[in-house]
Amino acid sequence: MPSIHLQNVTVQFPIYSFHSRSLKNSLVGKITGGEIGRDVSNHVAVTALQELTLHLKEGDRLGVMGPNGAGKSTLLRVIAGIYEPTSGSVKVEGRIASLIDISLGMESEASGFENIRMRGVMMGLTLRQIKSLEEEIAEFTELGPYLNMPIRSYSTGMHMRLGFAVSTAVPADILLMDEWLSVGDEAFKVKAEKRLEDYVKKSSILVIASHSEQTIKKLTNQTLKL
Amino acid sequence: MQSILKNGLTEIIKALENHAQWLYLGVQDIKLRYRRSIIGPWWVTISTGIMIMMLSFLWSKIFGSNIRTYMPFFAIGFIVWNWMSSIVTESANGFFPFQSAIRQIKLPFPVFILRLSMRLLIVLAHNLVVIFLVLLIIGNGLSWLSLLSIPAFVLIQLNLLCLSVIIAIFCTRFQDMSQVVSTFTQIIFFFTPILWQPETLKGKSYLVEFNPVHHWIEIIRAPLLGSMPSVDNWLWSLGTLLFLLVTSVYALGRYRSRIAFWL
Numbered sequence: 001m002p003s004i005h006l007q008n009v010t011v012q013f014p015i016y017s018f019h020s021r022s023l024k025n026s027l028v029g030k031i032t033g034g035e036i037g038r039d040v041s042n043h044v045a046v047t048a049l050q051e052l053t054l055h056l057k058e059g060d061r062l063g064v065m066g067p068n069g070a071g072k073s074t075l076l077r078v079i080a081g082i083y084e085p086t087s088g089s090v091k092v093e094g095r096i097a098s099l100i101d102i103s104l105g106m107e108s109e110a111s112g113f114e115n116i117r118m119r120g121v122m123m124g125l126t127l128r129q130i131k132s133l134e135e136e137i138a139e140f141t142e143l144g145p146y147l148n149m150p151i152r153s154y155s156t157g158m159h160m161r162l163g164f165a166v167s168t169a170v171p172a173d174i175l176l177m178d179e180w181l182s183v184g185d186e187a188f189k190v191k192a193e194k195r196l197e198d199y200v201k202k203s204s205i206l207v208i209a210s211h212s213e214q215t216i217k218k219l220t221n222q223t224l225k226l
Numbered sequence: 227m228q229s230i231l232k233n234g235l236t237e238i239i240k241a242l243e244n245h246a247q248w249l250y251l252g253v254q255d256i257k258l259r260y261r262r263s264i265i266g267p268w269w270v271t272i273s274t275g276i277m278i279m280m281l282s283f284l285w286s287k288i289f290g291s292n293i294r295t296y297m298p299f300f301a302i303g304f305i306v307w308n309w310m311s312s313i314v315t316e317s318a319n320g321f322f323p324f325q326s327a328i329r330q331i332k333l334p335f336p337v338f339i340l341r342l343s344m345r346l347l348i349v350l351a352h353n354l355v356v357i358f359l360v361l362l363i364i365g366n367g368l369s370w371l372s373l374l375s376i377p378a379f380v381l382i383q384l385n386l387l388c389l390s391v392i393i394a395i396f397c398t399r400f401q402d403m404s405q406v407v408s409t410f411t412q413i414i415f416f417f418t419p420i421l422w423q424p425e426t427l428k429g430k431s432y433l434v435e436f437n438p439v440h441h442w443i444e445i446i447r448a449p450l451l452g453s454m455p456s457v458d459n460w461l462w463s464l465g466t467l468l469f470l471l472v473t474s475v476y477a478l479g480r481y482r483s484r485i486a487f488w489l
Contacts, residue, residue, distance in 0.1 A: 098330060100330060
């Protein structure tokens with residue numbers, strides 16, 4: 001059963017000042033102690049999340065709202081397991097798909113097909129699994145012969161189409177999104193919208209960070225204000 | 227302590243299991259790098275070949291040694307060294323080259339190290355041609371004993387994997403360390419018998435006996451030149467592996483969760 005449990009999660013980012021980032025300074029800090037030591041090892045820490053408790057189970061659709069810097073993306077990354085909390089505990093069960101950056105791992109020199117494979121491998125698929133998805137992805141992008149060309153020859157829109165199609169090809173239990181995605185020209189947009197909606201429906205838990213009241217209202221059944 | 231080592235070990239095992247993520251992507255890295263060139267990675271072979279021919283000629287004159295014995299010695303040492311040093315200097319970039327992936331999906335960190343090693347292994351494979359040509363044309367050819375360099379090579383590859391995990395973590399935390407690492411790598415090159423043969427040291431053989439890099443190179447080079455690697459070579463290489471393995475597992479277990487914050 002896919003589920004997300006966060007218990008009193010606090011995440012702090014150490015901001016290494018220019019000085020403390022070097023080994024010399026942290027050694028000098030250790031040796032000299034006293035005044036300089038305090039000065040040098042004075043890490044500033046930004047608290048992105050504080051004492052957050054959250055339980056999500058199958059069927060939950062959570063919308064995360066808050067101003068810039070409220071910790072929305074950090075929360076998504078904590079759920080994805082990228083950031084481990086400074087204190088508190090995280091337990092996530094189920095296969096996670098993150099749509100935070102759909103053009104992850106794209107190589108401009110590689111062809112469209114190669115990019116599908118590379119991206120798929122990065123998302124944890126085997127080459128055989130990718131092979132079975134390839135055709136459907138290729139068809140959806142409508143890029144045709146362009147898929148055999150290096151993607152540096154693509155326009156921005158074509159680029160996005162490819163990334164979008166790959167990202168939404170693999171079903172997942174838990175879906176993490178940073179804003180609703182809208183790609184392509186008018187005709188493609190409608191198609192993409194439909195695909196994304198289906199994709200979200202297939203997942204059992206959705207966590208979406210958004211600034212748009214409308215998106216949140218439409219997609220989610222609960223809201224978290226950070 | 228125990229749980230740190232356990233965490234580190236699971237991280238490594240997970241990385242090895244995800245073999246598509248470094249095998250396929252490592253090969254892909256090479257393909258893309260040479261995509262627009264006609265002979266592709268064979269440029270590496272050609273440039274190494276020319277370099278070794280010219281330098282062997284020069285250095286054998288300077289040292290007054292026979293080019294037939296010097297050139298095979300230098301070719302193997304130089305190619306193996308280039309492979310080792312590029313692993314070290316590339317891992318000294320830390321995890322920064324992979325930061326967009328790290329911030330996006332959770333992957334075991336050794337995956338990135340393995341991917342980088344895979345790419346450099348392919349470069350080495352292209353350079354092997356030079357070694358074989360030199361051995362067959364200038365040197366004494368190959369014998370059954372040469373096969374011993376395969377297990378030796380595996381041993382050194384493992385050493386280097388562990389070493390690069392440690393270096394990558396260290397250099398991600400302390401960014402200015404990558405300069406220090408590359409300086410040291412250059413110094414080690416001159417302190418290790420690659421250009422010069424260990425016999426020239428005469429009474430000062432301690433200079434090579436306590437240099438682990440010498441043992442790492444010699445254990446691969448000796449069988450290819452037709453002699454057994456010494457017991458010392460094996461003991462040093464196994465000893466360093468044990469040390470580096472424990473250290474890298476500890477470093478992974480201890481700092482794994484911090485790396486994303488350092489980027």
